Amino acid sequence: MRRSGFNLGLWLLLSPLLLWLLLLILLPHVDLLLISLRERVAPREYAFSLGNYREFFQEPLYWRTFARTALLSILATALTLLIAFPVSYYVAKMLRGRIKNALFLLCLIPFWVSELVRTYGWMILLRESGLVSNLLQWSGLSETPVELLYNDGAITVGLVYSAMLFMVVPLITTLDSLDDSLIEAGYDLGGSHWHVMWEIVIPHAMPGMVSGCILVFMLTLGNYLTPTLLGGKDSLWFTEQIYTQFITRFNWEQGSAFGILLLMLSSLIVWLGLRLSRQSFAQVMS
Amino acid sequence: MKKIVKRITLYWFLGMTLSLGLSAQAETLRLLTWGGYAPKEVVDLFEKETGIEVKVTKSNNEDMISKLRATGGAGFDLAQPSQDRIAGAQIEFDIYKPIDLSRITSDLFIPSMLDATVRNTSIDDRVYGVPHVWGTSGLIVDQKAAGSVHDYQDLCDEALTGKVSYRLKRPTLIGFAFAAGEDPFAAYGDSGKYQQVLAKVEKLLIACKPNVKKYWSGSDDLLNLIRSGEVVAAMGWDAGGWKLNEENADIRFVAPKSGALGWIDTFALPKKTKAEDAAYKWINFVMRPEIAAMITASAGNFTASKGSSEYVEDGLKKRFQESFPSEAIDNIKWYPPVPAGLEEMEGKVLDRVKAAK
Numbered sequence: 075m076r077r078s079g080f081n082l083g084l085w086l087l088l089s090p091l092l093l094w095l096l097l098l099i100l101l102p103h104v105d106l107l108l109i110s111l112r113e114r115v116a117p118r119e120y121a122f123s124l125g126n127y128r129e130f131f132q133e134p135l136y137w138r139t140f141a142r143t144a145l146l147s148i149l150a151t152a153l154t155l156l157i158a159f160p161v162s163y164y165v166a167k168m169l170r171g172r173i174k175n176a177l178f179l180l181c182l183i184p185f186w187v188s189e190l191v192r193t194y195g196w197m198i199l200l201r202e203s204g205l206v207s208n209l210l211q212w213s214g215l216s217e218t219p220v221e222l223l224y225n226d227g228a229i230t231v232g233l234v235y236s237a238m239l240f241m242v243v244p245l246i247t248t249l250d251s252l253d254d255s256l257i258e259a260g261y262d263l264g265g266s267h268w269h270v271m272w273e274i275v276i277p278h279a280m281p282g283m284v285s286g287c288i289l290v291f292m293l294t295l296g297n298y299l300t301p302t303l304l305g306g307k308d309s310l311w312f313t314e315q316i317y318t319q320f321i322t323r324f325n326w327e328q329g330s331a332f333g334i335l336l337l338m339l340s341s342l343i344v345w346l347g348l349r350l351s352r353q354s355f356a357q358v359m360s
Numbered sequence: 361m362k363k364i365v366k367r368i369t370l371y372w373f374l375g376m377t378l379s380l381g382l383s384a385q386a387e388t389l390r391l392l393t394w395g396g397y398a399p400k401e402v403v404d405l406f407e408k409e410t411g412i413e414v415k416v417t418k419s420n421n422e423d424m425i426s427k428l429r430a431t432g433g434a435g436f437d438l439a440q441p442s443q444d445r446i447a448g449a450q451i452e453f454d455i456y457k458p459i460d461l462s463r464i465t466s467d468l469f470i471p472s473m474l475d476a477t478v479r480n481t482s483i484d485d486r487v488y489g490v491p492h493v494w495g496t497s498g499l500i501v502d503q504k505a506a507g508s509v510h511d512y513q514d515l516c517d518e519a520l521t522g523k524v525s526y527r528l529k530r531p532t533l534i535g536f537a538f539a540a541g542e543d544p545f546a547a548y549g550d551s552g553k554y555q556q557v558l559a560k561v562e563k564l565l566i567a568c569k570p571n572v573k574k575y576w577s578g579s580d581d582l583l584n585l586i587r588s589g590e591v592v593a594a595m596g597w598d599a600g601g602w603k604l605n606e607e608n609a610d611i612r613f614v615a616p617k618s619g620a621l622g623w624i625d626t627f628a629l630p631k632k633t634k635a636e637d638a639a640y641k642w643i644n645f646v647m648r649p650e651i652a653a654m655i656t657a658s659a660g661n662f663t664a665s666k667g668s669s670e671y672v673e674d675g676l677k678k679r680f681q682e683s684f685p686s687e688a689i690d691n692i693k694w695y696p697p698v699p700a701g702l703e704e705m706e707g708k709v710l711d712r713v714k715a716a717k
Contacts, residue, residue, distance in 0.1 A: 117451050117452045117700060118452065118453070118454065133708075135711055135712060135715050138715070139715070201588070201590070202588075202590050203588045203589065203590060221522075224573070224574050302577075306574065307569065307572050307573075307574060307575055307714070308569075308714060308715060308716065308717060310711075310714060310715055315711075318707070318711075320426065321422055321423060321426045322422045322529075322703075322707070323703055323704060323707045324422075324425060324426065324429065324449075324452070324453075324703065325704065325707075
């Protein structure tokens with residue numbers, strides 16, 4: 075009697091989480107998978123088929139977009155890490171007290187406005203009649219207006235900027251937890267800056283770096299807004315393809331297949347990343 | 361006797377207040393429409409007259425079909441897709457409900473436009489759409505910088521490298537096909553022939569790519585590109601061109617030599633509409649000439665309401681006449697209904713154009 079009561083309580087406590095997982099994560103994905111496995115044969119008639127996946131591999135356009143998206147996302151993630159690491163190190167290790175908090179806050183402030191607004195901000199800066207172009211002309215570095223928008227560089231800048239926070243926060247947290255005396259000991263034992271960084275700081279920060287990278291990579295890969303707004307006339311992004319299939323082509327089947335493929339790609343790359351950095355998922359997420 | 365009269369009046373009052381209260385609670389019209397088609401002053405007037413509250417959702421053709429498809433035609437009480445996108449979507453997804461023409465005051469409509477829309481949106485004698493707003497797409501040209509642009513292909517002139525914009529959507533394919541001397545509408549029924557036309561257009565659009573600054577995605581996007589002077593010639597809607605003309609007299613909407621593309625946005629009932637009465641009331645209300653003129657003022661396009669042009673401000677009429685001499689009106693190519701499956705062929709062409717270097 076007591077035992078079953080205990081179980082009921084546990085189930086009740088668990089039910090919001092289980093319902094969330096089942097209704098909002100598991101079921102939609104199962105549905106997505108089922109839709110991706112059918113094909114329209116006539117109006118309002120569908121049949122089982124692998125045609126949507128075949129289409130993906132046969133049409134070079136699709137898998138090229140796919141590869142492009144993955145590569146640009148990896149590049150953006152690496153750049154984010156490169157920029158965020160010195161910043162986080164400075165905030166976590168070089169500063170103390172008030173100014174440390176103030177700088178940390180400064181990293182957060184841009185994220186108080188929505189991503190859309192921030193992207194529009196970049197558009198104002200980078201466009202041909204925009205701020206940067208005018209500045210270059212005014213300083214005499216350029217004779218004619220410069221177009222910095224609508225290319226892959228602009229996309230990368232936008233992606234790095236919009237994902238920066240998700241790298242900085244885990245990095246600062248892990249670097250903060252590193253005992254300063256360990257660094258001192260490193261120097262005492264005659265280590266150079268490089269040695270201390272490589273043998274002490276980076277191994278300690280590894281879980282934070284990997285979890286930051288996973289977050290940033292997932293966010294960039296699934297980003298729709300930034301590539302669409304900042305991208306140029308030949309910059310395709312895979313999420314944009316999914317959107318087009320669903321909304322403008324009315325081809326839910328193809329769009330679902332693309333969705334499943336994107337899910338598989340991102341899982342694969344994250345798995346590879348964990349393998350290469352010799353981290354376990356549980357350790358990184360803790 | 362007096363008592364009875366008193367009692368009757370009391371019941372009558374009670375009944376009235378009760379029904380009023382109920383109707384005030386239940387009567388909302390959820391309208392799925394385009395920007396500018398339901399301006400606030402019209403919504404307010406309608407609410408004052410009928411007590412029905414109108415909830416406006418702004419959308420576009422593809423979005424409307426997707427939204428209604430996702431719910432099987434629920435969530436909205438009245439939609440406004442273009443007339444060429446109704447029959448195909450209805451056959452494919454079954455999202456609309458036939459319209460009872462007897463509940464529409466047909467005297468309010470321009471007869472030729474009503475007939476054409478009814479014909480184009482009918483499936484087996486059931487009618488799915490009546491006309492509301494019509495307009496064209498053509499060329500928006502800065503006369504000073506690109507005065508030589510008279511047709512779609514002129515956008516690909518070398519002198520305009522990096523200064524042109526159009527959409528990567530089906531109107532662009534159709535426009536360039538006409539400019540190349542093809543008749544895509546005649547090829548609608550023959551997918552082999554249509555594929556040939558598309559292949560020709562694909563080549564043109566890829567060759568034209570160096571001229572394109574950006575493929576525009578929304579009307580505001582385009583207007584900003586032209587306002588800033590970054591784009592001097594573009595394919596776009598007439599209303600946008602006239603709006604820019606009002607701000608800067610050099611920018612004009614030009615009906616292309618090969619013909620502007622004419623569209624008619626309609627009223628269509630979603631299959632699971634919950635306020636059919638309100639929907640018919642709204643249709644008959646906004647088609648009144650003076651109300652229709654208010655919509656023209658806000659959307660920038662003319663309506664199918666008979667006699668409403670008398671109420672339209674002269675500036676817009678003048679801009680229309682400048683863009684459309686009478687032979688240009690006769691040359692407008694009106695979209696016939698899009699057969700199902702065509703969009704998939706077009707989609708691949710658009711993808712390839714976008715991917716081409």
